[in-house]
Amino acid sequence: MTKLTLAVAATTLSLSLAGTQALADMQTKTIEYTIGDTTFTGYMAWDDDSENKRPGVLVVHEWWGHNEFAREQAERLAAAGYTAFALDMYGSGKLADHPDTAQKFMQEATKDIEQVKARFLKAKEILQNHETVDGSRIAAQGYCFGGAVVLNMARLGVDLDGVVSFHGALGSPLTAEPGTVTARVQVYTGGADKMVPSDQVAGLVKEMQDAGVDLTLVTFPGVLHSFTNPGADKFAEEFGMPVGYNEEAATRSWEGTMRFYEDIFAQ
Numbered sequence: 001m002t003k004l005t006l007a008v009a010a011t012t013l014s015l016s017l018a019g020t021q022a023l024a025d026m027q028t029k030t031i032e033y034t035i036g037d038t039t040f041t042g043y044m045a046w047d048d049d050s051e052n053k054r055p056g057v058l059v060v061h062e063w064w065g066h067n068e069f070a071r072e073q074a075e076r077l078a079a080a081g082y083t084a085f086a087l088d089m090y091g092s093g094k095l096a097d098h099p100d101t102a103q104k105f106m107q108e109a110t111k112d113i114e115q116v117k118a119r120f121l122k123a124k125e126i127l128q129n130h131e132t133v134d135g136s137r138i139a140a141q142g143y144c145f146g147g148a149v150v151l152n153m154a155r156l157g158v159d160l161d162g163v164v165s166f167h168g169a170l171g172s173p174l175t176a177e178p179g180t181v182t183a184r185v186q187v188y189t190g191g192a193d194k195m196v197p198s199d200q201v202a203g204l205v206k207e208m209q210d211a212g213v214d215l216t217l218v219t220f221p222g223v224l225h226s227f228t229n230p231g232a233d234k235f236a237e238e239f240g241m242p243v244g245y246n247e248e249a250a251t252r253s254w255e256g257t258m259r260f261y262e263d264i265f266a267q
Contacts, residue, residue, distance in 0.1 A: 025047045025048055025049035026045065026046075026047055026075065026078055026079065027045070027046050027047070027048050027078075028043065028044065028045045028071075028074075028075065028078075029043070029044045030042070030043055030044075031043070031044055031085075031126065032092065033122065033123075033126060035118060035119060035122050038091050039091065039092045040087070040088040040090075040091055040092055040119070040122075040123075041066060041088050041092040041093075042066070042085055042086060042087045042088050042123060042126065043066070043070070043071045043074055043085070043086040044074070044083070044084070044085050044086075044126075044127075044130060045071075045074040045075045045077065045078035045083070045084050045085075045086075046078050046082075046083035046084070046130070046132045047078050047079065047081065048132065053132065053133060053134040054081060054082055054083060054132060054133065054134060054137075055082055055083075055133070055134060055137035055138065055139065055161070055261065055265045056082065056083045056084070056085065056127040056128065056130065056133040056134070056135070056137070056138050056139075057077050057082045057083075057084045057085075057127075057138070057139050057140065057141060057261070058084075058085055058087055058120070058123055058124060058127055058138070058139070058140040058141070058150075059073045059074050059077070059084055059085065059086040059087065059140075059141055059142070059146070060087060060089065060120075060140065060141070060142035060143070060145075060146030060147075060149045060150055061086065061087075061088075061089065061142075061143065061145070061146050062143045062144035062145055062146060062226070062229065063096070063102040063103070063105070063106045063144055063145035064095065064096045064097075064102050065088075065089075065090050065094050065095040065096055065102070065105060066086060066087070066088040066089075066090065066095065067095055069143075069229055069231065070086040070143070070146075071086050073086065073141075073143070074086040076254075080258060080261075082261070083127065083130055083132045083133045084127075085123055085126060085127040085130075087119070087120070087123035088119075088123075089109045089116070089119055089120075089145075089146075089149065090105045090108070090109050098239070099235075099239055099241065106145055113152070113156075113173075113174070116149060116152065117153065117156060117158070120140075120149065120153050120158070121158070124138060124140075124158075137161055137265050138159075138160055138161060139160055139161050139162040139163065139164070139183075139261060139264065139265075140153065140160055140162075140163050140164075141163065141164035141165075141166065141257065142163075142164075142165055142166070142168055143166045143167065143168070143226075143228060143229070144166075144167055144168060144169075144225070144226060145168070145169075146168065147165030147166055147167060147168015147169065147187075148165070148168045148169040148170075148172065149168075150163040150164070150165055150168070151163060151165050151168060151170070151172065151185070151187075151204075152172055152174050153183075154176070154181050154182075154183040154185055154213075155172065155174040155175065155176045155180070155181060156174065156180075157180040157181060157182060158182075158183070159182060160182065160183040161183060161184070161264045161265065162183050162184040162185070162186065162260060162261070162264045163183050163184075163185055163186070164186045164187075164188070164257050164260065165185075165186070165187045165188065165189075166188050166227075166228050166253055167188065167189060167190060167193060167195075167196065167225050167226055167227055167228065168187075168189075168196070169195065169196060169200070170187065170189070170196055170200040170201060170203065170204040171200045171203060171204075175207060175211075176207050176208055176210075176211035176213055177211055178210070178211050178212050179212070180211070181208075181211055181212075181213045184213075184214040184215075184216075184260075184264055185208060185213055185214065185215045185216070186215075186216045186217075186218075186256070186257065186260050187204065187215070187216070187217045187218070188217075188218050188219075188220070188249070188253040188256070189201060189217070189218070189219050189220070190219070190220050190222075190223035190224050190225060190227050190246070190249065191219045191220055191221040191222055191223055192221075192222050192223055192224050193223070193224055193225040193242075194224075194225065194242045195225045195242070196225065201217070201219060204217070205217060216256075216260070218252075218253065218256065220246065220248075220249040220252070220253075223244075223246045223249045224236075224242060224243055224244035224246070225241075225242060225243045225244075226243040226244070226245070227244065227245060227246040227249040227250055227253075228245075228249070228250045228253060228254075229243075229245060230245050231245075232244050232245045233245050
């Protein structure tokens with residue numbers, strides 16, 4: 001074996017070991033918690049390679065419920081150096097496989113804004129109390145239904161450094177008021193999203209501008225609802241829903257979110 005071959009083999013082994021170490025450092029935990037008489041199931045993910053406290057990020061699921069996609073987003077955040085908690089807004093076991101069921105679960109969860117806030121704040125408390133988290137540095141990101149949830153938490157003045165909405169509904173019965181919103185807001189939406197039409201986009205810009213909110217909004221031309229979720233195409237085919245995965249939009253929105261967190265948590 002030549003010296004060059006040996007060098008390449010050593011490099012390959014080193015990279016392989018580094019990847020194995022990265023996986024070994026990833027920790028996850030399913031957490032059951034209660035609010036009143038209802039039990040919820042969340043999912044915590046973090047990298048325990050560092051002893052330093054780090055920011056925490058809440059992940060709010062799509063209207064399907066707390067599923068594998070939400071947990072994967074928590075793991076991606078952990079790999080990026082954050083501790084993430086994929087919370088549960090519906091209650092343990094409430095995971096939809098049909099749009100009618102998802103609609104029912106969503107309506108039950110959002111029938112009272114105080115109930116929504118209580119469920120969000122309980123998850124925030126769990127995340128802040130995790131041993132790896134700097135409780136003063138917390139953000140939240142949500143998808144579809146979850147995107148609307150995090151925007152409403154910002155509107156209510158929940159103490160967050162930032163919120164990110166991925167293809168979430170932008171209209172709301174709530175209105176951001178000047179001096180109330182403390183979080184910086186970032187929104188990603190599809191230009192062809194029939195569930196989030198252009199009047200909602202324009203309305204959010206006016207609302208946040210009137211309230212003096214730091215808003216960044218990105219719209220992707222021709223992109224449908226649920227563009228971050230690779231499973232969206234299956235839903236479109238099975239149920240005739242106007243949704244679709246878009247790799248470029250998913251990648252750009254994730255990269256933008258990572259820059260957003262670097263910025264807000266550095267301040």
